[in-house]
Amino acid sequence: MTIEQCKILKLTKVHEVRGSLTFIEGSNHIPFDIKRVYYLYDVPDETKRGKHGHEKLQQFIIAMSGSFDVVLDDGQNKKTFTMNRPSYGLYVAPMMWREVINFSHGAVCLVLASENYDENDYFRNYDEFMKKVKENKV
Ligand code: TYD
Numbered sequence: 001m002t003i004e005q006c007k008i009l010k011l012t013k014v015h016e017v018r019g020s021l022t023f024i025e026g027s028n029h030i031p032f033d034i035k036r037v038y039y040l041y042d043v044p045d046e047t048k049r050g051k052h053g054h055e056k057l058q059q060f061i062i063a064m065s066g067s068f069d070v071v072l073d074d075g076q077n078k079k080t081f082t083m084n085r086p087s088y089g090l091y092v093a094p095m096m097w098r099e100v101i102n103f104s105h106g107a108v109c110l111v112l113a114s115e116n117y118d119e120n121d122y123f124r125n126y127d128e129f130m131k132k133v134k135e136n137k138v
Pocket of ligand 1: 040048049052
C-alpha cells in the first residue's frame with residue numbers, strides 16, 4: 001500500500017436555495033463495503049486523534065462540520081489532507097499511520113469503515129507499524 005492510493009473523492013452536492021444535500025450510496029461511491037460508521041466530535045483545542053495504523057481497515061473520512069487535517073504516513077512518505085467540506089471525503093487505504101490534527105471548534109469527523117471495531121487490527125506503536133511495512137516489502 002502506498003500513500004498514492006489515498007485520495008480525496010468528490011461526492012455529489014445537490015445545492016439549492018433551501019440548502020445543500022450530499023448522499024453516499026455504499027456500492028456506488030465508496031471503494032469498500034461499509035460495515036461501521038463512527039464520528040469524532042467535541043474534540044478539545046490542540047487535541048490530536050489517531051496516532052495509529054491499521055493492518056486491514058479501509059476508511060473514508062468526511063468533515064461533516066468544521067475542519068481538521070489528516071496526516072497520512074505509509075512508512076516512506078507523508079501527506080497532509082485538509083478536510084473542510086462535507087461534499088468531499090478522504091479514502092484511507094490499509095497500512096497508513098494517521099494523525100488527525102488541527103480540529104476547528106465544533107468540528108465533526110465522520111468515518112466510514114470497512115470492518116467492525118477490532119483492536120487486533122491496530123498498530124498503536126510506530127515501530128511495530130514500521131516493522132510490518134518492511135515485512136510487507138520482502
Ligand atoms: P481510537 O480508534 O483509538 O480513537 P482515535 O484514533 O480517534 O484517537 O478509539 C478510541 C476508543 O474508542 C478506544 O478505546 C476504542 C474505542 N472505539 C470503539 O469501541 N469502537 C470504535 O468503532 C472505535 C473507532 C473506537
